[in-house]
Amino acid sequence: MAYVDRGFNSGGGRISPTSAEFARAGIQNDCTLRPARHPQHSVLFYEGDKAERVYELDEGVVMLFKLLPDGRRQVVEILNAGSVFGLSAGEVYDCSAESLTPVKVSTLDRNSLETSPSLQRHVTRCLLSQLETLHDHAVLLGRKSAMERVSTFLMRLVPNRGGFGCVGPTEEAGEDSRSVTLHMTRQEIADYLGLTIETVSRVISEMKRKGLICIDRQDQIRIVNICRVCQMTGMH
Amino acid sequence: MAYVDRGFNSGGGRISPTSAEFARAGIQNDCTLRPARHPQHSVLFYEGDKAERVYELDEGVVMLFKLLPDGRRQVVEILNAGSVFGLSAGEVYDCSAESLTPVKVSTLDRNSLETSPSLQRHVTRCLLSQLETLHDHAVLLGRKSAMERVSTFLMRLVPNRGGFGCVGPTEEAGEDSRSVTLHMTRQEIADYLGLTIETVSRVISEMKRKGLICIDRQDQIRIVNICRVCQMTGMH
DNA sequence: CCTTTTGATTGATCTGGATAAATTCGGTCG
DNA sequence: CGACCGAATTTATCCAGATCAATCAAAAGG
Numbered sequence: 341m342a343y344v345d346r347g348f349n350s351g352g353g354r355i356s357p358t359s360a361e362f363a364r365a366g367i368q369n370d371c372t373l374r375p376a377r378h379p380q381h382s383v384l385f386y387e388g389d390k391a392e393r394v395y396e397l398d399e400g401v402v403m404l405f406k407l408l409p410d411g412r413r414q415v416v417e418i419l420n421a422g423s424v425f426g427l428s429a430g431e432v433y434d435c436s437a438e439s440l441t442p443v444k445v446s447t448l449d450r451n452s453l454e455t456s457p458s459l460q461r462h463v464t465r466c467l468l469s470q471l472e473t474l475h476d477h478a479v480l481l482g483r484k485s486a487m488e489r490v491s492t493f494l495m496r497l498v499p500n501r502g503g504f505g506c507v508g509p510t511e512e513a514g515e516d517s518r519s520v521t522l523h524m525t526r527q528e529i530a531d532y533l534g535l536t537i538e539t540v541s542r543v544i545s546e547m548k549r550k551g552l553i554c555i556d557r558q559d560q561i562r563i564v565n566i567c568r569v570c571q572m573t574g575m576h
Numbered sequence: 577m578a579y580v581d582r583g584f585n586s587g588g589g590r591i592s593p594t595s596a597e598f599a600r601a602g603i604q605n606d607c608t609l610r611p612a613r614h615p616q617h618s619v620l621f622y623e624g625d626k627a628e629r630v631y632e633l634d635e636g637v638v639m640l641f642k643l644l645p646d647g648r649r650q651v652v653e654i655l656n657a658g659s660v661f662g663l664s665a666g667e668v669y670d671c672s673a674e675s676l677t678p679v680k681v682s683t684l685d686r687n688s689l690e691t692s693p694s695l696q697r698h699v700t701r702c703l704l705s706q707l708e709t710l711h712d713h714a715v716l717l718g719r720k721s722a723m724e725r726v727s728t729f730l731m732r733l734v735p736n737r738g739g740f741g742c743v744g745p746t747e748e749a750g751e752d753s754r755s756v757t758l759h760m761t762r763q764e765i766a767d768y769l770g771l772t773i774e775t776v777s778r779v780i781s782e783m784k785r786k787g788l789i790c791i792d793r794q795d796q797i798r799i800v801n802i803c804r805v806c807q808m809t810g811m812h
Numbered sequence: 813c814c815t816t817t818t819g820a821t822t823g824a825t826c827t828g829g830a831t832a833a834a835t836t837c838g839g840t841c842g
Numbered sequence: 843c844g845a846c847c848g849a850a851t852t853t854a855t856c857c858a859g860a861t862c863a864a865t866c867a868a869a870a871g872g
Contacts, residue, residue: 429704447755460696474710481717482770534718
């Protein structure tokens with residue numbers, strides 16, 4: 341899938357700061373919990389970096405991704421406010437983290453992570469929800485068609501519909517049409533859904549043609565008929 | 577401990593203390609542990625069942641899988657001794673669990689799970705290693721070819737090669753050839769790798785033809801040249 | 813303004829893996 | 843031992859999605 345990775349050198353050629361640079365900038369010392377802000381397309385850490393901090397996302401959206409040596413990319417997680425990330429089983433991060441929007445992140449203290457039961461419960465809850473999301477995503481990547489993948493992706497963006505609780509064909513009027521913001525380019529969506537950019541584009545066009553969705557703006561999609569889209573996810 | 581559990585290497589290397597050890601250390605009370613044995617192909621729980629027990633695998637291999645309404649199946653995890661499973665973010669299990677071999681499992685006490693910091697650390701370590709395995713698996717499902725998937729699968733079965741540390745072309749003689757046990761039918765492998773049974777079969781035949789592997793028994797494969805196989809995983 | 817760049821869309825073709833249909837292998841039971 | 847049955851393999855097509863190649867549209871920059 342040899343393409344030039346935009347994420348790594350976005351914004352006019354400058355390579356995004358490494359976590360080493362963040363550390364140098366003195367954003368915080370080890371045992372504090374001071375929030376930091378980063379603009380869109382900031383790389384918070386790279387796969388293989390020494391895993392020395394654990395983050396909690398306060399605002400914004402972050403994606404975690406992995407690269408193969410030949411440049412193929414897979415986005416493995418999309419994280420929203422409340423998510424804990426950067427915890428690693430080994431010495432180094434197993435994937436890279438990049439902000440999809442401007443973000444506010446806190447650093448969690450490694451020591452209290454080990455000792456505070458309430459913080460541990462919080463972390464466990466986060467990890468469990470990530471695990472379940474990844475299980476769902478494995479089904480998507482391993483078994484779903486392009487149309488099903490894109491439909492699933494759109495439904496996940498609808499608040500309170502992450503679990504796709506489709507209430508039925510006759511629902512409160514107006515509730516059937518919802519607008520969602522992607523926060524992602526077509527390339528990022530493709531790398532998340534295990535497709536090519538062209539296939540994503542084609543599927544979105546087809547959904548538009550069928551009147552299922554409207555493209556208000558490039559990254560703003562209005563789902564005209566939630567229930568119809570919901571039924572195309574392969575889960576109903 | 578630096579060793580990262582890929583969630584999938586068979587053989588001796590135990591990862592972190594099992595609950596049996598916690599029990600010995602007096603961390604849990606008596607009624608928490610009920611070690612039980614189940615034969616091969618036992619379903620320990622179904623997706624959607626009320627999630628009332630948390631398990632720890634003491635011996636054997638367990639697979640977790642999800643089904644789509646039309647019958648498509650995706651195996652989302654393969655678990656070895658030491659893994660904790662059955663913890664759920666919600667009220668119910670998000671996937672089903674079935675033994676691939678005869679297994680011995682313990683049940684963890686929900687109460688100590690919430691309160692014991694050392695048990696929590698243990699659980700967190702397990703979850704993190706599962707998370708990393710799932711990240712790798714997302715790359716496999718989203719971006720790898722059939723040949724790369726099967727090669728990766730075989731390499732994961734080689735103990736101490738979960739991370740695919742290929743030592744180089746000239747390695748201690750004999751060490752270059754290893755035998756692995758699959759514990760899975762072709763159908764289960766296919767459902768794990770996001771392929772069909774036919775494709776798995778064809779790829780295995782091709783590897784056999786090329787002299788990369790030997791099929792000693794149906795579920796027993798001898799990897800004749802680890803390094804060659806290692807290079808076909810897409811990661812080198 | 814016009815030019816350049818970047819991302820999205822569309823079209824034409826190709827192909828890896830799916831599908832379908834025999835065939836062979838490995839047990840098991842009578 | 844031989845008949846039988848399910849799983850695995852093999853072989854022959856088929857098609858969804860990849861690849862290759864323009865084209866279009868919106869910003870960015872001079």
